[in-house]
Amino acid sequence: MTVNPTIIKWEMDEVHLKIDSKGRLYIPVDIRDQIGDTVTLKKTSEGFLIVPSKPKNFMEEFRKVITSEPPRTGRPENWPPSKMKALWSKFQK
Numbered sequence: 022m023t024v025n026p027t028i029i030k031w032e033m034d035e036v037h038l039k040i041d042s043k044g045r046l047y048i049p050v051d052i053r054d055q056i057g058d059t060v061t062l063k064k065t066s067e068g069f070l071i072v073p074s075k076p077k078n079f080m081e082e083f084r085k086v087i088t089s090e091p092p093r094t095g096r097p098e099n100w101p102p103s104k105m106k107a108l109w110s111k112f113q114k
Contacts (some may be wrong), residue, residue: 040046048056048071061074 036049036052038046038048056071056073059074059076060071063070063072
């Protein structure tokens, strides 16, 4: 069953969609009504899955980030300026 020129086919619980030249994915209205305004794109072993999600409160997420302890992988080093310059020069090229 063809619903829209951007949809290739509709089978049971599966919809095949096209991405337009600007990288947008058109999701039909009846599906958008079911999933809501915010979705999460999850990578699975079989491909990608679009699932409904709740919008995140930016300030709440920001507070979590700035108040959490940074992950440490060892003891911090105090590098001399020459070592820092050598590192920066690699990325300046």
